[in-house]
Amino acid sequence: MELYGIYVLWLRDLKRYIRARSRIIGSLGMPIFFLAFLGIGFRRAQIPSLPENLSYIDFLAPGIVSMVVLFTGTFSGVSIVWDRQFGFLREIMVSPLSRTTISLGRTIGGATTAIIQGTLMLFVSFLVGFRPALDGLIYSMFFMVLIAISFTGLGIAISTLMEDIHGFQLVINFFLFPLFFLSGALFPISELPPFLRSLTYLNPLTYGVDGMRWSLVRFSEFSPLVDLSVLFVFSVFVILLSTFMFERTEVG
Amino acid sequence: MKIVMRGEELQPVAIRVENLSKDFGSLRAVNSVSFEVVSGEVFGLLGPNGAGKTTLIKMLCTLLKPTSGKAEIAGFDIVKNPSEVRKNIGIVFQEPTLDVELTAKENLDFHGRLYGMDGKKRNERIKEVLKLVGLEDRADELVKKFSGGMQRRLEIARGFMHFPKVLFLDEPTLGLDVQTRRKIWEYIDKVRKEEDITIILTTHYIEEAENLCDRVAIIDHGNIIALDTVERLKNRVGEDSIEIVTEGDVSDFIELMKSANLRVVRTEEGLMVSAGEAERLIPQIFSLANKNGIVIKSVSLKKSSLEDVFILLTGRKIREESSSGALHVMRARRMGR
Ligand SMILES: Nc1ncnc2c1ncn2[C@@H]1O[C@H](COP(=O)(O)OP(=O)(O)OP(=O)(O)O)[C@@H](O)[C@H]1O
Numbered sequence A: 001m002e003l004y005g006i007y008v009l010w011l012r013d014l015k016r017y018i019r020a021r022s023r024i025i026g027s028l029g030m031p032i033f034f035l036a037f038l039g040i041g042f043r044r045a046q047i048p049s050l051p052e053n054l055s056y057i058d059f060l061a062p063g064i065v066s067m068v069v070l071f072t073g074t075f076s077g078v079s080i081v082w083d084r085q086f087g088f089l090r091e092i093m094v095s096p097l098s099r100t101t102i103s104l105g106r107t108i109g110g111a112t113t114a115i116i117q118g119t120l121m122l123f124v125s126f127l128v129g130f131r132p133a134l135d136g137l138i139y140s141m142f143f144m145v146l147i148a149i150s151f152t153g154l155g156i157a158i159s160t161l162m163e164d165i166h167g168f169q170l171v172i173n174f175f176l177f178p179l180f181f182l183s184g185a186l187f188p189i190s191e192l193p194p195f196l197r198s199l200t201y202l203n204p205l206t207y208g209v210d211g212m213r214w215s216l217v218r219f220s221e222f223s224p225l226v227d228l229s230v231l232f233v234f235s236v237f238v239i240l241l242s243t244f245m246f247e248r249t250e251v252g
Numbered sequence B: 001m002k003i004v005m006r007g008e009e010l011q012p013v014a015i016r017v018e019n020l021s022k023d024f025g026s027l028r029a030v031n032s033v034s035f036e037v038v039s040g041e042v043f044g045l046l047g048p049n050g051a052g053k054t055t056l057i058k059m060l061c062t063l064l065k066p067t068s069g070k071a072e073i074a075g076f077d078i079v080k081n082p083s084e085v086r087k088n089i090g091i092v093f094q095e096p097t098l099d100v101e102l103t104a105k106e107n108l109d110f111h112g113r114l115y116g117m118d119g120k121k122r123n124e125r126i127k128e129v130l131k132l133v134g135l136e137d138r139a140d141e142l143v144k145k146f147s148g149g150m151q152r153r154l155e156i157a158r159g160f161m162h163f164p165k166v167l168f169l170d171e172p173t174l175g176l177d178v179q180t181r182r183k184i185w186e187y188i189d190k191v192r193k194e195e196d197i198t199i200i201l202t203t204h205y206i207e208e209a210e211n212l213c214d215r216v217a218i219i220d221h222g223n224i225i226a227l228d229t230v231e232r233l234k235n236r237v238g239e240d241s242i243e244i245v246t247e248g249d250v251s252d253f254i255e256l257m258k259s260a261n262l263r264v265v266r267t268e269e270g271l272m273v274s275a276g277e278a279e280r281l282i283p284q285i286f287s288l289a290n291k292n293g294i295v296i297k298s299v300s301l302k303k304s305s306l307e308d309v310f311i312l313l314t315g316r317k318i319r320e321e322s323s324s325g326a327l328h329v330m331r332a333r334r335m336g337r
């Protein structure tokens, strides 16, 4: 029953995702421009901590794919606030599904759309000249799944603290962008001064980006096992946190 | 399920509420409310804005925790056993709760799945409930293209789709125009006849309570101030009356009516007949007048309504803007809680 409940919520998320075609494309717009213009602009730049044979586009693309997963995941987690605002959350909350099921269903549904978006971005990046290791596509999947689950869950946890959708800009500007810029997605973290660098160590996305990069272009600043473990522990923590927080919300 | 005596028959109790209260900070929204609703009944909660109707409903459907008191739905305690309660109820909230990005059918399909209905049963039931609310040819349209009334009908259909024992309707026709409102009443009436269901509905439309409910609890400032059948509540303020003015002297007419067993008195301008559902007497009165060559100049009917009951009990009208309750029609905008 509970597993079935998760499936039902997942199905709804997917249906809505597929239906919103313009949103799918629209939300890829910014990352595509990031990739294209940063990639072109810095194509001849010398970054000391990068190996000679690694082009900037190869360095950047895994970071941009991570960005897409981060943003889509967090958005779909936070979108519970929309459901609350438009009342639909109540339809779910008075059904026999437990709060845990609801929160897990949303996490998995949101994570799935984030993974699909990330994969789309990966394909798009081929067009800009990104040439990843083919077997690495499989490894990158593991990292994408973990990033997606972590940040969708975190989005849900954040949504329980939000009164209405007006807090959304705040989340984007003061949560998502700092996470993104301090993750090593755009430049190696070893380029950062010590203070900022230590911040990036606290950022779970850093390990996601690093893992993605290891998978796709075999360059990483940590060991991929470290990346995988940190991200795994973090995603478990987030699932527990979001379920706990969701359980305590009253829909009224 | 517990059995209670009501009238001659033994009927199971669908809802039992005992001293239920809810505080929001220092505000007591629902104050020690008690009542019972029998299986198959349509029970109304009538009260002005802010009376506590929605709060009461939300407690009963396990969305809010009561501050004190207890309640049972279909034999299950709302605090100790919320998940069993949820399996046995359907709700139409005051505010819309449809997913407007999905079609009517998808909304119902999702609902059926939430309540664990299997595929075959779900599809049959979707057709059935859509037909019942007259939306069978809109099944595959996106809900955002529906009018307010259609959305409301869809929500009602969804509310009873999973065969709940108790259906809650919180202001089912708030903000809808007159025709749509009447349509929805017809559908609610159909649901109660065709489904094995108990309905509890809140409203601040007098006419709605009078039309749909077997019994009505009048609620004000969180208190139930009266609870009875519609007829008996109305009897508290007296019966309907018909005022008639005729050409010439009315004495003969009064005598004629008396011999026809009508209760009639002389007034300054003419005469006045009192009765339960007085409008039913008008044809009789006219034919009596015709047969005896009496010319009626004017007739006016004054219905007693639950509004009068509310005024009697509180000194206020349920809706300040509304004038003569039953005959008055108003177009309220869709408002928040
Ligand atoms: N979540 C809440 N927090 C604080 N006060 C609330 C809350 N919900 C309702 N109230 C207050 O409780 C009282 C009863 O509100 P409720 O919504 O139950 O009234 P109602 O009878 O449904 O009114 P309406 O006809 O307008 O729907 C009101 O004074 C309202 O302001």
Ligand SMILES: [Mg+2]
Residues within 6 Å of the ligand: B053, B054, B055, B094, B170, B171, B337
């Ligand atoms: Mg209300």
